[in-house]
Amino acid sequence: MPSISKKGYNMPASPIRKLVPYAEQAIENGKSIYYLNIGQPDIKTPKVALEAVKQNDVEILSYSRSEGSDTYRKKLAKYYNNHNIKVSHKDIIVTTGASEALLFLFSSIMDPDDEVIISEPFYANYIAFSTASGVKVVPAVCDIDDNFALPSIESFEKLITPKTKAILICNPGNPTGYLYSKEEIDKLASIAIKHDLFLVADEVYREFVYDGHKHYSIMQVDGIDQHAVIIDSVSKRYSMCGARVGCLVSKNKTVMQTVLKFAQARLSPPTYAQIASEAALDTPQSYFDDVIEEYVDRRNTLIAELKKIDGIKVAKPKGAFYCIVELPVKNSDNFAQWLLEHFDVDNETIMVAPAGGFYSTPGIGLNQIRIAYVLNKESLVKAVHILKEALKVYKD
Incomplete structure (x- = not known):
């Protein structure tokens, strides 16, 4: 059989998208998912x-x-x-x-x-x-x-x-x-x-x-x-x-x-x-003023809720719409997959991006996730509640 290139072998899978098959299966199983894994804003296009x-x-x-x-x-x-x-x-x-x-x-x-x-x-x-x-x-x-x-x-x-x-x-x-x-x-x-x-x-x-x-x-x-x-x-x-x-x-x-x-x-x-x-480019400044106000509210809500969880660290972002959260787990890839395959609260679960894929240094970031706060505040509160309950029962 012909072989693929070394580049092909070395090309990393996206830490943001590689869990999609597990999310699709979770949906087939009747679960609802809060998507915290990808920076797709829910803000309307101008x-x-x-x-x-x-x-x-x-x-x-x-x-x-x-x-x-x-x-x-x-x-x-x-x-x-x-x-x-x-x-x-x-x-x-x-x-x-x-x-x-x-x-x-x-x-x-x-x-x-x-x-x-x-x-x-x-x-x-x-x-x-x-x-x-x-x-x-x-x-x-x-x-x-x-x-x-x-x-x-x-x-x-x-x-x-x-x-x-x-x-x-x-x-x-x-x-x-x-x-x-x-x-x-x-x-x-x-x-x-x-x-x-x-x-x-x-x-x-x-x-x-x-x-x-x-x-x-x-x-x-x-x-x-x-x-x-x-x-x-x-x-x-x-x-x-x-x-x-x-x-x-x-x-x-x-x-x-x-x-x-x-x-x-x-x-x-x-x-x-x-x-x-x-x-x-003709979008008025008022559009951005409203969007920034919304993201600040979302960021503040997310950080406040995350800080209620014992054993985690969270960095406070000054821009964009992401934050890194350090969890009391050994491997966030396994944890993120487990959330989709084996855990829910009232038939709802969350999808996060394991942060190890955002590092090139081996062994760093394995216990971290990236959260994109591109959901409304009510959804963010529910998502963090699911994360909190998941950490209570998850075993590495």
Whole structure:
């Protein structure tokens, strides 16, 4: 029988999605599930985006430009400039989600066996993108006891080798909800410039910042133009996960010319989704004000309920809509599967994301889960109650 590739063997299963078969079986068995495992907001997509698709007069659904339509990129450039990120449409390439942007970037700036330093825990698919590109992830381990703050700059610099090509952060963070301060961003920028590295920031949760804090983008740092790359997406900002439209933003012309070659190879990003995404940029600020207020309420409700459970730790997020919870179990993969297969309260159970898949360091995070607080407050209270009752009876 023909064999598959080493990449195929090494490609990790998604910690967010790998439990789906058990959830489907639980539903067949008559259980209801509270889905805490995936960052699919229940917030409604802005009507202006949906109407743009319904009311458009497209007669031929043709290819767009490989870098994305001019009208969308020009409107995106205005959006960034309004956030004090000074770019033109020529500094933007539209991609099929932020995932494609990262894949194109990894292939553009790194060769097989090159290294990228990532604050850990991190979005699980970073490992998948690295595996697909043959790139080695070097983790900068963060600690739940420190609310997942950035490790010391000294420890960061010790990770740099001749193979290091980039530092990658997610700000605000998935899965931790950590928000990098201006001081931390400035320090990372100084390291990137000093060691001639790329500084890549996944900023898809830029709008979701709480408690009076402000988001500070890497492209607001002076002197960083040739080192900085932003990865972005409409998925979370406008609750448009199914649109699969993201972008890559950089003022480094060589990077952009190289990324464009990969974009040309896949022809173009989706046309209808760009129409929706362009229209979404007209969403009023009141939409975000309401969404942020809702997420703050959900976060506060979730943290308050979790703290009522003995034996757990929870980090308080400053942004995005995730938190990491440390449980009194040995293996959260087994626990998460058991919840779906063998446990319920009044025929209801929960689906969580085991956090071990958000780490590349072996043995770390095995007793942690990620919770996405994308459900209403009543559902979150019920979900945490189920978790509390489950921990009373679960045996490793």
